[in-house]
Amino acid sequence: MKIDINNITMIYPSGKKALRDISVSLESPGFIGILGPNGAGKTTLMKLLIAGLIPTKGEIALDGKPLLSQETRLKAQLGYLPQSFGLYDELTVWQFLDYMAALKGVKDKKAVDDVISRTSLTEQRKTRIRRLSGGQRQRVGIAQALLGDPQLIILDEPTVGLDPEERVKFRNIFSEMAQNKIVLLSTHIVEDVQAVCSRVLVIYDGLILYDGSPSALISDAASHVGTYISQAGDSVPEGCHVVSKVNVSEGIRCRIVAEELPKIAESAEPTLEDAYLYCIHKEGRQ
Ligand SMILES: Nc1ncnc2c1ncn2[C@@H]1O[C@H](COP(=O)(O)OP(=O)(O)OP(=O)(O)O)[C@@H](O)[C@H]1O
Ligand SMILES: [Mg+2]
Known part of the structure; x- marks a missing residue:
């Protein structure tokens, strides 16, 4: 396809x-x-x-x-x-999926049991949907x-x-x-x-x-991710976007992404999350 x-x-x-x-x-x-x-x-x-x-x-x-x-x-x-x-909400997991299978025109009788087992819902197959946790509903x-x-x-x-x-x-x-x-x-x-x-x-x-x-997105962010220690009340250096802040004994360790890292920052290995944030913040985007 x-x-x-x-x-x-x-x-x-x-x-x-x-x-x-x-x-x-x-x-x-x-x-x-x-x-x-x-x-x-x-x-x-x-x-x-x-x-x-x-x-x-x-x-x-x-x-x-x-x-x-x-x-x-x-x-x-x-x-x-x-x-x-x-x-x-009033249907059981099995009844709901059986109903959806009928709507979709799925003829295989084993299809409902198959998706129940693939999504680890076997124990809940007879539970009414209103009694499921958020994760089970998902x-x-x-x-x-x-x-x-x-x-x-x-x-x-x-x-x-x-x-x-x-x-x-x-x-x-x-x-x-x-x-x-x-x-x-x-x-x-x-x-x-x-x-x-x-x-x-x-x-x-x-x-x-x-x-x-x-992995290529991560490579694009190499040399654009860094960390430095700041103190409470310090402002973020221009052009930097803070990814995370962690309290450590010396102050606050800030992890940032930036087109050009400020001198105070030490370069760090990008994670996919850093790389994603660098991608959406670069070139002056918000
Ligand atoms: N039916 C609609 N009528 C008018 N504007 C809409 C409608 N649906 C979405 N939008 C607008 O279109 C833009 C894109 O919306 P969309 O739902 O595709 O975003 P999204 O990336 O799925 O966001 P989220 O992560 O919050 O789900 C938003 O500005 C949203 O307000
Ligand atoms: Mg959406």
């Missing part, structure tokens, strides 16, 4: 320009993470890909044919977890997206609100997925991208700032 996003601009009826002339190709196999701050355009891009929104300008092609002419095929091959979704959302073995899986912030143990479970679900799909995942949690994605898109203010491997 191949999806070509060609010069897409999305302007909402309110006049808000959510995506600005972006072009990108997604090909199977591909585990692709989308990173970007709130309001960057991640959900908008995903809604365009599921044909839930029609772009103001540009075209999306599925295997070379216009996406909007391929809706039946798209729906048959799509698993989608929206950023906010309602579950039927796993039910992921489970419904996996029903019917879709070739295109789009997960909008699947790990939001999950504790570290739940996030590990989520990563395991990913690593066990067949490798012949396109999986697109948006998140604010950089570690999740590092753990599961071979490609990362950084979106900022409707533009794609970076498209490549996580």
Whole structure:
């Protein structure tokens, strides 16, 4: 499967320009993470890909044919977890997934049990959804997206609100997925991208700032990450963005990203999180 996003601009009826002339190709196999701050355009891009929104300008092609002419095929091959979704609280996990399988036209009777076991919900299969924890509910959302073995899986912030143990479970679900799909995942949690994605898109203010491997993004930030000790009340040196502050015996250890590190800073090895922040702050962006 191949999806070509060609010069897409999305302007909402309110006049808000959510995506600005972006072009990108997604090909199977591909585990692709989308990173970007709130309001960057991640959900908008995903809604365009599921044909839930029609772009103001540009075209999306599925295997070379216009996406909007391929809706039946798209729906048959799509698993989608929206950023906010309602579950039927009075149904049990199994009943809900059985209902979703029927809506999706999944005929395989084992499909529901299969996604329940893949998302480690076997113990909760007879539990009513209203009694689940936030992380378990999120796993039910992921489970419904996996029903019917879709070739295109789009997960909008699947790990939001999950504790570290739940996030590990989520990563395991990913690593066990067949490798012949396109999986697109948006998140604010950089570690999740590092753990599961071979490609990362950084979106900022409707533009794609970076498209490549996580390791190349990290290389781009080399010599732009540093640490120094400051005292309470000191201002941040010009052009620097603080990534973290830790109290230590000598004062406050600040970790910064900057186009040019100030003399007081010692250079540090970038992490993916540093690299992402450097990417969205460089060239005077906020
Ligand atoms: N239905 C809508 N009508 C008008 N503006 C919208 C609509 N949906 C989103 N926007 C605006 O478009 C921009 C992009 O929104 P989008 O939801 O795609 O961002 P996002 O990257 O998913 O953010 P978040 O991380 O908060 O989920 C934002 O400025 C948002 O306010
Ligand atoms: Mg969003």
